Structure formats: C-alpha cells, structure tokens
Amino acid sequence: MKELKNLIRTIPDFPKKGILFRDITPILQDGNAFKKVITIFKKETPKDIKKVVAIESRGFIFGASLAYLLGIGFVPIRKSGKLPWKKVRIDYDLEYGTDTIEIHEDAIEKGEKVVLIDDLLATGGTALASVKLIEKCGGIVEKILFLVELTDLNGREKLKNYDVFSLIKF
C-alpha cells in the first residue's frame, strides 16, 4: 500500500522529544484513501463476525466505518470513567504507571465473534488489554486490524496468539 503509506505524515518529537509520530489525518481527509482503507479492512475481516470493537478514540474512526460497511454492531472500548452503564474493566501497564480501559458488560454476548481495530500497533499493550477485556465478556477475538504498525516495537509478539493484520508498516 505504497500510496497510502506516502500519505502518512511523520512528525518528529511529538508528543515528546525523540518520538517520531505517524500522523494519519492526511489519509482521513482524502475521501478516496479513507474509502480504500475501510474496503481493505472489510476484505481482511473473517466471515460470521458479529461486532466490531474499537479502541478510543482514533480507533472509532475506522471501527465505526467498518461496522457500518458490514452492517453489524459497533462496540467502543473507552478510558476509565467515560462509559455510563455497567462495565467490565482492566488495568494494564504503561512505560510509566498504569492505565485502565472499560467496556459495557452487555456490549458483547457470550461466544460472539468480533474483530478488534485500532489505528496504531506500537508496543501492543493497549491492544492486548483490549483482547483480554473482550474475552472477560465471553467474546472471541477472530482478528485484530491496525492501520499502522511500528515493527521495531514488537507489538506483534505480544499478540502472537491472535491473527493480526496491519495495512502500513514502519
């Protein structure tokens, strides 16, 4: 996907010094590029998937569009304190400290097959926590989709028990 990769804007020292940030907004604001991305994600989605689960907040952009295209439900995973109803939650380690993500307990039915989607695979910490959260609800993660993978950070290793697809690699 060379043309799509060329649309990614690389920004040095964001959000902090030493980090090369991969800015995906040029893909989003190009209607053809955005459509191509969602179409490819559809092709990568296994049959008999019942829900698309996405991680706040850039994951919502891809996850909701994919759910719309497939005609299936969309489930948000959010940071702590954002979801209003009965929740399942999980804490996970960051480089410094911990973070918490949550999902509504009625969002996924037991045995339901889902895809998980986010914009970026970096260390894989948030994605692995999301997988565990879905499994706590009784869901089955059939595939994990990312727009961008930062291969040096080895997130794929952390997700090695799952079927992972990324569209653009750096």
Add this chain to the structure above:
Amino acid sequence: MKELKNLIRTIPDFPKKGILFRDITPILQDGNAFKKVITIFKKETPKDIKKVVAIESRGFIFGASLAYLLGIGFVPIRKSGKLPWKKVRIDYDLEYGTDTIEIHEDAIEKGEKVVLIDDLLATGGTALASVKLIEKCGGIVEKILFLVELTDLNGREKLKNYDVFSLIKF
C-alpha cells in the same frame, strides 16, 4: 424515530448527581439501528459537501461512517494537545472554566463546504466553538447534524444562524 429513541438508555446521576445521561451505545451495538442512523444522516447532508468534520470522540463514530458512505474526507476536531501538526485552536467557556479544541490547519480548504457532526446537542457550546474553528480555516458549515438533542438546554438557539438537524429529541 421512535424505535431509535427507544434504544437510548437513560442513566440517572451520570457523570454527576442530578444529570440524566442519554447512553447511545445500545444503538451502536445494533447493526441495523446504526445503519439506519447513518443512512438518515446521509439523507440530511446537502449536496456538494466536501468534508465531514466531527468532534472527539463519540462524534468520530458517526462522522467517519458518514464520510465513508459519502466517499468524502473526514476531519477530526480534538481536545487540546492531541493533534500533532500545525493547528488552529479556539477556547470556549464551559459551565465552570474553559476548554480548548483544535483542528489541523490544512484539514479544510478555503471555501470548502462541510457538515459538522456530533452525538449530542446539549448547551451547544462545543458545537458553536467547532463552527468558529471551521470558519477560522475558511470552511463553510452547511449543516450541523446530531444524533440526540436535549431541547431544554436550548443549544439550538446558540446555533440559530446555522441549519441544525437532530434525529432524536428529549
């Protein structure tokens, strides 16, 4: 839209005492309901719109799906510090204190017609700030779409110079 309205879950005292929170996640996780919402938003979108602009983060869910369906670009408006590139920003008043939202300065071209979309019209403060932000970039807000409108809070009055559509009213 009675069936859609019936899917909204009302949660008392969230996020704080005295507030009735309208939870839209039951619509999202129902593939048919979600599809119906996006289809209606498409019908409400004027011709010759070039971009869909959405407000973080629940707005992304509807905005991205609508942009996909229309085959046009998607532009995120985000809280301060989230967007990595050159930005236009605006401060606006909240009930207590102020908040800041930002947009990439290259996201909208001068004279470009856009729709603005969010999940909820409450007091209209965030929506009005978003309109001003788009206008600072030279964009023209042809229509503003909401899933839910809380009519008691009079947000529509604040947006009276614009064409506002809401799908579900409380």
